[in-house]
Amino acid sequence: MAHIPQFIRDLALILGAAGVITLLFKRLKQPVVLGYILAGLLVGPNFHLFPTISDVDDIRIWADIGVIFLLFALGLEFSFKKLIQVGGSAGITGIVEISCMFLLGYVTGKFLKWPPFDCIFLGGIISISSTTIIFRALDELGLKSKKFATLVLGVLVIEDLVAILLLVLLSTVAVSREFEGMQMLFSLFKLLFFLSLWFITGVFILPTFMKKASRWLSSETLLIVSLALCLGMALLADGVGFSTALGAFLMGSLLAETTQAERIEHLVASVKDLFGAIFFVSVGMLINPALLKQYALPVLLLIVLVVIGKTVFVSLGALLAGQPLKQSVQAGTSMSQIGEFSFIIATLGVSLKVTSDYLYPIAVGVSVITTFTTPFMMKLAEPLHKFIEKILPAKWVTNLNRYSSNTQTLQSESDWQKVVRSYLQLMLSNAVIIIACILLASYYVEPFFEEKFGNILVAKISAVVLTLAITSPFIWALTARKMRGLAYKELWLDSKYNHGALLLLELARNFVAIFCWGFLLNRFFSFYISVIGTLIAMPIVLFLFRQKLEKFYGRIQTRFLDNLNRKEEKQSTPTFWDAHMVEFEVSPYAAYAGRSLQELAWREKYAINIAYILRADKTIPTPSRYDKLFPYDKIGVVATDQQLQVIKPVIENDDFVSVSATDEEKENIGLMSIVIDEHTRLKGLSIRESAIREKTNGLIVGVERNNQRVLNPSSDTIFEWGDVVWLVGDKRKIRENYVR
Incomplete structure (x- = not known):
């Protein structure tokens, strides 16, 4: 029998330990990431009660691959458009929080008399909250639908982007071993230049490539192509002087703009989970319990600073951004921990050999404990808000509410x-x-x-x-x-x-x-x-x-x-709306042939909408109520599956086909959504006053407001802030008039 390489034995050991411990953590309803870290501690070289791995270097290579795939998957969830959609509130909150926490970390390191590089890396470590842990906690506590959750998720997007910038800047500082302002400025300019270049060229090339190659992209092929693009961009980023992690993140965010994004994310999930598990296990392997015991006081001090500091600074940033006091406090308590990016920043310091041995286990210890406290801090938000409201002078509370109200009702940008x-x-x-x-x-x-x-x-x-x-x-x-x-x-x-x-x-x-x-x-x-x-x-x-x-x-x-x-154009309507467009042909024997849409009243009876009428070589987009249906007309019907079951027998047509994606005119008529915000300038106007139909050749088929939907709203319906308006019409005109 052939000799089994030691690397395979080590891999079997860490995956076996990770599997057993994460099952236990699942049972205890605790984050799986913590299970991986504990598994790494138990099989690592610093803990001898259980069998330990023999070749740490090989595992670290796999861990480096894990970082690449973790950031690639994060990029797939990120999308450049998300940064625009999070709005100014999340941007202001994120900048205030990250700046203050970085400064707090640096000052704390100086107070503890740590070397300069330890202070800088400590500032980066405690600045970034855990996206994974917060997502999970919000989901388990049923808070994802709360209004403050939108702000939290927006701030997390800002933090992820800043974390990437920190990785680049910290790498530059660590390699040069100097703090030259011009060099840092040049590195930042170089980063922004390449980010812009990769975004422009990536958006121009990748979606076109995916479209042209779609017929040959089976699940297996798409997975191979996606991973090849990920590693290729990682190599390119390394070639121009950036980290491989940045390249992986960028490729993920570029692929997130393609129609294959969800499919790629699903295919890559298993690969990410495997290598991600190895990365977090390697994090645990580097923990030295003796150092943790030796530096117990700094760990406790940093735990207090992270919990209190993030709660205060996130809340302060949200208040400055015009959020109400309650939502600001809820956002602050939700983000009072550090997580996976902190591990990556700490790992960077170790790999570049610029930080002391004690910083890494301290960072992991703070992260583990603050992760456990996250659900409790989220539950503390309500009583903490009431306590703050009680101790603050009534005049202050009134002024805060007035400031929030004025900020959120500002008119559109000039x-x-x-x-x-x-x-x-x-x-x-x-x-x-x-x-x-x-x-x-x-x-x-x-x-x-x-x-x-x-x-x-x-x-x-x-x-x-x-x-x-x-x-x-x-x-x-x-x-x-x-x-x-x-x-x-x-x-x-x-x-x-x-x-x-x-x-x-x-x-x-x-x-x-x-x-x-x-x-x-x-x-x-x-x-x-x-x-x-x-x-x-x-x-x-x-x-x-x-x-x-x-x-x-x-x-x-x-x-x-x-x-x-x-x-956005190719995505089907969200599950919440559950409507899509299909095509029918009018039978020459249909009883309704020759009658107008007003006479048929299908919209009123069945809550369906006619998106277009295709008659010979002529297309009538969003026909009016006076337009008639004639034999052999093809009509695009927007409806849910249940509505289609009702309307199909009425139309009496056996030739039921999906809308053809090859007909250019029909393809340009579709179902799209717009948000009533400062860009659309529709707040306070009724549907009739908005003149949407005239501007877009469109028809409003529904309005979502406060998680409630109104199908076929009346023309007197008044638009409010945050309304999601669904309309069928010319997609190009809709984008030109209402999409920024």
Whole structure:
């Protein structure tokens, strides 16, 4: 019999221990993560009562893979759009909490007379709460539907993103062993540049790739492709100087924007669970009980600081963001612990050998104990709120309530904010693409041409011409693309004093274009040639090819926006709504043929809606009540499964088919939702006053309010903040008018 490698024996030991202990923790209704850590402690080199593993280094390699897959899975749940959706309240709360906790950790380390790197890493360790533990606790206590839970989940999104930034910045500090402000600033700028580049190129390429390859993507193939993309991005991130964990997170967040996101998440779950378990077991293996005993006082001190500090700072941040006192306290008590990202930050310090031996077990000890206290802190929120309200002066409570009310009823962002944001998006997105192309040309294309042609000048000219051909549409967008939008027009027509500021914005984006063109030439030629080439060649090229550049850029922008929104368009209606669109053909023998929708009154009788009528080569989107149905018409019906069972016999059609995804006109008619917020400007208007039908060729089929739904609301229904309005219509017009 062949000899079994020691690594397999070790793996069997840690998985066996993890399985037994996590079963016990399941029985005790405790977080499984803690079971993994305890299993690692029992089979680790610092605990000798049970059999121990013999090769810690091999297990750590698997643990590194576990970190990659954990962050890949986290990215799949993240999505760049979530960051936008969490809103300003979560952003303000998260920034206040993380800043204060990082400072508190650093000051505490100084108080304990720890080395500088220990203080910095301690600040990062106690700044980030556990997404896994909070999700589980909210679910088990039945609090996920509470209003404060939305704020908590939003802050967790902010924390996850900041944790990624911390990993990069801490790695930079640890490697350089210095605290140079310019170097840190450069690292941050470099990170933001690559984040923007990966997001833009990823959204442009990945959804298109997934769509083209969908027919060949079986479950097995999709899993292999997804893991290959994850590891490939991890290698790419490492190649440009970032951590592999950052690359995995980015690829997950990019795949989260595709229509295959949920399927990938389901397929990757088992892989993530396996390697994640090994990672958390390895966390437990590094715990030294002797060090924990030696540093018991710092552990207790940090537990108190984490529980009290996070409760106070999260509550304070929420209050500053305009949340009511009760919800602020509930959010604060819910986030009073640290978790998996703290382990990862602590592991980073160990792997880079910049932190002391005691910091890692202290961090794990604080995390374990605060995890156990999380459910109790959540239950403490109500009495704590009543106690605070009781001891605060009545005038303070009144002012807090007034401040919260005023903040939450603020009108939509000003026209100036919208216009400035549009200009910044235009300049940032195009400049990032142009600079990336220039860097690729200078580092890879020009050396390739030089080797191929054997002439430096020819190689440089060829690289410049190729780069100009690729980047010209984006330079054109910076210089000549018209800024469309109601906000811009209103500002221009509102007052002549706005003209100067708008012209400054125009000059700013043209300056960015000139800088990019000059930067390109300066990478290959002298400064004077760059200046002359920019001033002479740039206007000529943009003028001669303006129409082609405009059309080409328009196609690129359309593809990008379609990819960005494809997931929402292709997703079926949420289970809560449980409605979808199917197609019927009107039989020539149908009794209702030739009658109008008003006469049929199907909407009133059966609560269904007609999304479109397809008659020969003509499509009638969201037909009016006066439109009639004729033999061989095809009608798109929006209804639930139960409603379809009732309406199908009425239509008397045996040819029941799903809506074809190949017909372009029909595909553009669909069921979408919009939220009544500061962007839509519909609060306080009735359905009739909103003119949604006229703007979108759409029909409102339902409104969700306070977890209640109203099917086919009357035209007198008044919109309120937070309403989710479901409408059938032209999806492009709906996005143009109401989706930001």
